[in-house]
Amino acid sequence: MAGYIGTQAVSVNTTSATISDDLAVGDDLTVTDDAAIGGTLAVTGILTTTAKAVSNGGIGIPDDVKLTFGGTGTGDLQIFHDATNSFSAISDQGTGPLVILSNNLLVQNAGGTENMIKALDGGAVELLHNNVKKLETTAAGITVTGTSLAANGTASLPTHAFSGDPNTGMFLNSADTLAFSTGGTQRAFLSATQLNVTGNAIFAGTAHTFAGSATLANNLTLTDGNLTVASGNGINFTATGDGAGTDASELLDDYEEGQWTPAPTRTSSAPTVGFSAGPNGSYIKVGRMVYASFDMTINSYSGGGGTAQLNGLPYAASNDLNSFSGFGVLLVRDSSAVPVGPTATTTVKGFVQRGASHISVQYDNIGNAGSNTNSNVANWQQGRFTGYMMYPASS
DSSP: OOEEETTTTEEEOSSOEEEOSOEEOSSOOOOOSOOOBSSOEEOSSOOOOSSOOOOTTOOOOOTTOOEEESSSTTOSEEEEEETTTTEEEEEEOSSSOOOOOOSEEEEEOTTSOSEEEEEETTSOEEEEETTEEEEEEOSSSEEEOSOOOOOOBOSSSBSEEETTEEEEEEEEEETTEEEEEETTEEEEEEOSSOEEESSOOOOOSSOOOOSSOOOOSSOOOOSSSOOOOOTTOOEEOTTSOOOSSOOSOOEEOOEEEEEOOOEEEESSBOOEEEEEEEEEEEEEEETTEEEEEEEEEEEEEEOOBSOEEEEOOSSOBOOOTTSOSEEOEEEEEEETTSOOOSSTTEEEEEEEETTOSEEEEEEEEEEETTEEEEEEOOOOOSEEEEEEEEEEBOO
């Protein structure tokens, strides 16, 4: 059968029906074969298909009309454009998650010219700013390129903490002050001027350098190792009380122990000296004060000119002009290497002249004509000479 309805808007033959204009269906319409519609198909009810619906020209959904999937009524998944608020949305209204399945997920800007999110199957997830990668996941964690800004945090909830211990970590105490807490309590902070530690501070290892000052509210205890002070620095005692005089320095800047070689000689020319023991010398230096001991036994002596002196002190004496002719007191335990003095009460003593590195050896003529007078020892002889000397060094 073939024929036309109206002005050929509908053409019917034995194999097909062709509608070349609008078709309005007021009730159910069942199509069991292909249907080609050249105009507009207006459906006021529900269009149900039992097979795939293919649109070669695309599907247009008006503003504020939702394309729904699953469920009943409004559907579990909605895709729509909100014309009033000017945004497009994919809305999951179901109870389960919205899952996007892809081996390589790429989110770009509207023009397709910039990447914003990249996710690779079995690989990294990248976040980009202005098409520049800023954060990337790795097998070990994450890699951040640029600055990472976080909230200030508190001692009980530090900004950078640990999943197994959320109240222990690092936070911003105040402007330009980095603080550290354990168990929700601040234990230390670092500012532009100080590192402040509450409680004990234990420094392990071999070397620790403080470029600035370190203030300890309580004791400093070293259980192992040494406290090393740079040259020219030391322990400052300005916080302690001062004596009646005018102090020039309250810095203890040196401690040293060592050996020195005492050399008996004469002021004008050196003699030839032989020893059966020594010469041996040791010294201790605390600040500028030097304690020097010596011991030797002379078994041969000849020649030389001038008066006796003992050379080789480990430090030169101070040039302090407030001193008298010299410094120190020589205490002699055995002076048999010095000839007998001019009187029966004569003792051997000595001093260190300003700036000198030797001991000038003298007689102390106690009781000589009712007065104390000193005289230089002229030379040395066989015998033992042992004792010690204390004097201030120049530095």
